[in-house]
Amino acid sequence: MTDVTPERTKTVLIVDDSRVSRMMARQYILHLQPGWNVVEAGTGEESLDKARAALPDLVLMDVNMPGMGGIAAAEQLRRLAPALPISLLTANVQSATRERAEALGLGFMEKPITEARIAQLLALAGG
Amino acid sequence: MVELSELENDALIEIFNIGVGQAAASMSALVSEEVRMSVPSISFISRADAARLLGSRLAAEAEAPDRICGVSQHYEGAFDTDAILMFPEDKSLELVRLMVGETVSLQELTDMEQEAMCEIGNIILNACIGTLANVFEQELRGSLPEYHVGTSDEILGVSGSEPDSVVLMLHIDFALDKHQILGYVAFVLDISALHDLKEQINRYIARAMGQA
Numbered sequence: 001m002t003d004v005t006p007e008r009t010k011t012v013l014i015v016d017d018s019r020v021s022r023m024m025a026r027q028y029i030l031h032l033q034p035g036w037n038v039v040e041a042g043t044g045e046e047s048l049d050k051a052r053a054a055l056p057d058l059v060l061m062d063v064n065m066p067g068m069g070g071i072a073a074a075e076q077l078r079r080l081a082p083a084l085p086i087s088l089l090t091a092n093v094q095s096a097t098r099e100r101a102e103a104l105g106l107g108f109m110e111k112p113i114t115e116a117r118i119a120q121l122l123a124l125a126g127g
Numbered sequence: 128m129v130e131l132s133e134l135e136n137d138a139l140i141e142i143f144n145i146g147v148g149q150a151a152a153s154m155s156a157l158v159s160e161e162v163r164m165s166v167p168s169i170s171f172i173s174r175a176d177a178a179r180l181l182g183s184r185l186a187a188e189a190e191a192p193d194r195i196c197g198v199s200q201h202y203e204g205a206f207d208t209d210a211i212l213m214f215p216e217d218k219s220l221e222l223v224r225l226m227v228g229e230t231v232s233l234q235e236l237t238d239m240e241q242e243a244m245c246e247i248g249n250i251i252l253n254a255c256i257g258t259l260a261n262v263f264e265q266e267l268r269g270s271l272p273e274y275h276v277g278t279s280d281e282i283l284g285v286s287g288s289e290p291d292s293v294v295l296m297l298h299i300d301f302a303l304d305k306h307q308i309l310g311y312v313a314f315v316l317d318i319s320a321l322h323d324l325k326e327q328i329n330r331y332i333a334r335a336m337g338q339a
Contacts (some may be wrong), residue, residue: 017271020243064249066271089248091245096266100210110249112157112226117300 010125011037013056015073017065017090021113025060025089029117033127044073056084058125061106063090063097064095071097074106086122089113095118129171129321132320135328136169142331143167143297146258150312153254157247158225163302170296174283174315177294181213182279197275197282198248202256205265206323208254208295209315211283212248217310219244225306245272255297255312263327268294284314293321 010033014025019042023119025036041047044061045068050061059077061072074086088109090097101108107124110115119127131139147167155162158294181195194216201209207231214222223236223243231239249272260267275282283294295314302308 018242018246018249019208020239020246023239024227038238055276064269064271091257092269094251094266095264096260112153113203114156 009037010057011054012045012125013039013047013050013054013059015041015044015059015065015070016062016063017042021062021111024113025118026114028113028115029037031115031124032122034121036121036127043067044076046075047073047082051080057082058121058127059073059084059086060089060109060121061086063088066096068076071100071104071106072074075104078104078106086126087121089117089121129318129325131171131325131328133330137324138328138332138335140167140169142259142262143169145262146255147297149258150251150254157250157302158222158264158306160225160303160305162322163261167297171293171321172296174294175280177313178279178283178295180296181283181313184309184311189260194276195279195282197277198245198252199250199268199275200248200256200270200272202267204267205260205263205327206267206316207320208324210252211313211315212251213279213311213313214308221306222247222308225303241274245274248272248274254311262331265327274308276299285317293318294325295321 012029012110014022016022020039026040026064029036031037039050040057041050043065048088061070070090070097077084077086085107088101089111091111093110098108110123144166147164151162151164195213196216197213197218198213199209199211200306220236220240223240226243226247227236253269256267256269293316295316297314
């Protein structure tokens with residue numbers, strides 16, 4: 001008999017101060033990967049706590065949020081989990097933001113959120 | 128008031144054309160429909176004139192012509208501006224419905240209307256402003272979006288700009304395949320910001336001509 005270790009259910013952490021954006025991202029993730037877990041955070045600060053508790057396989061991070069912005073939160077998450085795939089998911093399409101993401105080893109995806117864009121992002125976690 | 132030369136005006140329209148193209152692509156992805164946008168027309172006018180113009184144009188389209196919903200964001204950097212996206216109030220729920228789809232109940236839709244409009248504004252305004260920043264090779268830092276409902280006077284007044292401020296009025300006609308929705312984007316700049324914008328346009332022109 002061969003031991004088969006069941007694959008751990010994957011978890012995506014969505015960080016966005018917009019409830020509508022979180023709702024849309026969640027809807028597309030669960031449509032593409034019905035078995036995955038989705039955890040939400042409305043601020044950068046909250047994302048740090050949620051990440052410690054949920055140990056996500058992928059983080060989708062808005063940039064412009066009240067309090068700690070998405071880039072600062074991503075930097076802290078990167079220190080907590082150096083191999084964790086983190087992608088910015090933002091309306092801020094400026095080259096400066098893309099360059100900052102690249103320098104920090106973060107992915108970059110522009111809004112609006114669509115199923116095709118979410119599918120590309122889930123591929124970062126093997127989806 | 129700061130005057131733009133013919134070349135500066137032409138360059139500004141071209142830059143906004145690129146921005147509007149980006150905004151149209153964003154809008155289309157947002158509402159899952161083809162979006163046609165008019166070539167932007169640009170005018171520098173006083174805030175009072177801008178409010179009057181906006182009120183009369185939207186009155187022709189809206190059922191409740193004196194009510195407009197607006198989403199504003201303040202930007203700082205190469206030049207400071209308040210960017211405002213405006214729609215007739217009666218189109219707001221329709222837009223949000225297009226964005227979130229049919230599965231959401233009317234109650235939920237109404238509950239999230241303001242937040243969804245902020246996100247729509249965030250995406251459209253950033254598409255325009257982001258393009259400007261990229262073309263100018265500068266960074267513009269934006270505030271969080273704010274939602275307002277009121278008359279055109281009230282909406283254009285909410286930006287808190289100085290009395291001598293001018294409005295760079297960018298008319299964009301959004302035409303969706305199944306929905307006729309008219310929207311406007313306005314940028315409010317004071318005189319100092321207008322000088323900064325003019326400087327950025329001239330640097331862009333110099334680069335385009337290989338002089339920088």
